[in-house]
């Protein structure tokens with residue numbers, strides 16, 4: 001059986017840098033707080049917690065004082081920085097530079113559109129950590145649209161500045177933008193394509209990859225937005241695509257009569273997890 005790992009899968013550079021920063025600090029100290037899961041991959045969170053990384057949620061963070069806290073690649077709203085400043089919390093800011101730049105652009109867009117009684121609209125997933133950080137740039141006023149079906153929530157009689165969460169799909173964003181253009185003919189409309197190419201550039205490659213194997217195993221954590229999106233692309237090309245989070249999810253019957261397996265993953269899936277899945281497949285196949 002041919003078993004191939006997609007050479008383009010694995011951490012994006014933003015997640016890679018955040019994990020590297022955590023590892024570097026944990027070599028110097030035996031405990032480090034991280035606000036939220038450092039990456040949307042349960043196995044990686046468990047690995048780092050074994051090194052001393054303690055994941056805290058926002059409810060805990062807002063009771064803390066005199067501590068050091070790592071901010072992950074997703075970024076945080078201004079209220080997090082303000083609380084840290086007032087409570088002697090030293091932040092190690094591993095926010096991805098692309099997300100930081102997007103936060104600044106939304107902040108600027110919000111200031112400018114507010115003067116014209118306009119609105120900031122974010123194409124993203126409500127409640128997602130990155131989106132919370134983006135909405136925070138608008139004093140909580142931005143409207144979050146998850147899908148083109150929600151377009152009627154946008155008041156097209158007022159100016160609009162449209163942005164996107166970095167990991168949303170380009171196709172959905174373009175459809176939303178085109179529909180808005182056709183509707184908002186009287187009020188000013190500014191479209192900002194802020195989708196990160198670290199994810200969108202993977203789409204043509206993963207589409208091609210998924211079509212080349214009799215079975216596709218897509219490895220991702222359950223909370224990963226881009227994982228779900230990239231998996232759906234695999235499924236659309238290859239109906240025999242399975243989503244797994246670790247080698248424990250493999251089922252023997254998947255491999256019966258299969259000649260080739262392609263393994264790929266999300267931007268939050270560590271490369272070593274793809275390798276572990278490949279190794280586990282060899283063991284399972286050996287038993288058939």
Ligand code: SF4
Nearest residue numbers: 012014096098166196
């Ligand atoms: S997907 Fe892009 S924006 Fe998001 S963390 Fe990775 S590199 Fe940064």
